[in-house]
Amino acid sequence: MSRLIQISDAEWVVMEVLWRSGNATAADVIAHLADVKTWNHRTVRSLITRLVEKGALEARPAGHRYAYRPAVRRDKCVRQESQSFLEKVFAGDAAKLLVHFVRHAKITPQEIERLRKLLDEKQSENE
Amino acid sequence: MSRLIQISDAEWVVMEVLWRSGNATAADVIAHLADVKTWNHRTVRSLITRLVEKGALEARPAGHRYAYRPAVRRDKCVRQESQSFLEKVFAGDAAKLLVHFVRHAKITPQEIERLRKLLDEKQSENE
DNA sequence: GACATCTGATTACGCATGTAGTAATACGTA
DNA sequence: TACGTATTACTACATGCGTAATCAGATGTC
Numbered sequence: 001m002s003r004l005i006q007i008s009d010a011e012w013v014v015m016e017v018l019w020r021s022g023n024a025t026a027a028d029v030i031a032h033l034a035d036v037k038t039w040n041h042r043t044v045r046s047l048i049t050r051l052v053e054k055g056a057l058e059a060r061p062a063g064h065r066y067a068y069r070p071a072v073r074r075d076k077c078v079r080q081e082s083q084s085f086l087e088k089v090f091a092g093d094a095a096k097l098l099v100h101f102v103r104h105a106k107i108t109p110q111e112i113e114r115l116r117k118l119l120d121e122k123q124s125e126n127e
Numbered sequence: 128m129s130r131l132i133q134i135s136d137a138e139w140v141v142m143e144v145l146w147r148s149g150n151a152t153a154a155d156v157i158a159h160l161a162d163v164k165t166w167n168h169r170t171v172r173s174l175i176t177r178l179v180e181k182g183a184l185e186a187r188p189a190g191h192r193y194a195y196r197p198a199v200r201r202d203k204c205v206r207q208e209s210q211s212f213l214e215k216v217f218a219g220d221a222a223k224l225l226v227h228f229v230r231h232a233k234i235t236p237q238e239i240e241r242l243r244k245l246l247d248e249k250q251s252e253n254e
Numbered sequence: 255g256a257c258a259t260c261t262g263a264t265t266a267c268g269c270a271t272g273t274a275g276t277a278a279t280a281c282g283t284a
Numbered sequence: 285t286a287c288g289t290a291t292t293a294c295t296a297c298a299t300g301c302g303t304a305a306t307c308a309g310a311t312g313t314c
Contacts, residue, residue, distance in 0.1 A: 012216070025291095026291075039273080039274095047272090064290090065291055078216055081215070084136075085216075097228060098238075101213075101225055105221030105222075107222050111222035112246050112250050112253075122234065122239060123239050135300075152261095153262085166303080169303080192260085192310095
């Protein structure tokens with residue numbers, strides 16, 4: 001029964017702050033984003049409001065303002081975004097996607113090693 | 128000077144047809160999509176028109192109608208889409224993305240083998 | 255040649271998104 | 285207590301997107 005929540009690019013940036021801090025006021029979020037984005041503080045508040053309407057954030061009264069916190073788990077949203085990207089661009093074929101990123105992405109030798117191990121695990125699961 | 132062209136989900140489906148056939152009339156595209164999508168033919172024509180406006184398709188007169196063909200390479204669009212997805216969801220960290228998909232995706236043993244080889248190549252490039 | 259049909263051009267329309275502005279209210283400070 | 289300030293609520297507005305409809309001209313068909 002898990003409703004599908006679409007989180008836009010700009011909203012995602014806000015969610016990242018909340019996923020990291022777990023709990024914050026609008027002012028906190030605005031402060032965190034000041035380094036990263038040139039958004040007007042009203043813009044950030046609008047994004048927060050929309051995220052609450054969408055059910056991605058939860059607003060609890062805290063004094064005369066709200067404390068916001070995520071109402072959806074990050075990993076779930078990541079899976080959902082990943083899935084729709086996979087379907088749009090690689091026709092649902094994860095192997096093609098992996099080939100693409102292995103080819104075009106910058107990866108360190110350590111990361112390559114890590115991936116190799118993951119592939120091993122994956123293979124043993126299959127057996 | 129390569130302009131950034133945004134191709135929406137629905138438009139991408141149309142582009143796939145043109146990338147495959149290389150050259151087609153609107154009627155051809157509509158026919159190809161009939162199996163896959165329930166779109167009204169007017170919808171498909173609208174999408175084609177928008178793609179021409181965006182510069183993603185090229186329309187050449189062919190008799191009393193147009194023949195359309197891609198004006199942008201698929202691999203370039205794939206890279207662009209991949210890059211923005213990577214940045215949105217994995218903060219630009221390709222290794223994290225790869226870990227995610229290796230973990231969550233269905234991959235056959237053959238594909239795992241293929242990826243292993245690609246990692247080998249990648250590693251030797253690094254040296 | 256008359257009429258149905260195909261095509262492209264133009265228009266529509268509601269919802270999402272990026273990016274705020276304004277109004278109302280509560281608070282803290284001089 | 286008066287006033288500037290923070291906060292939320294509501295409103296705005298252009299653009300993009302999904303999904304067509306309408307209009308006008310070219311074509312094929314009987």
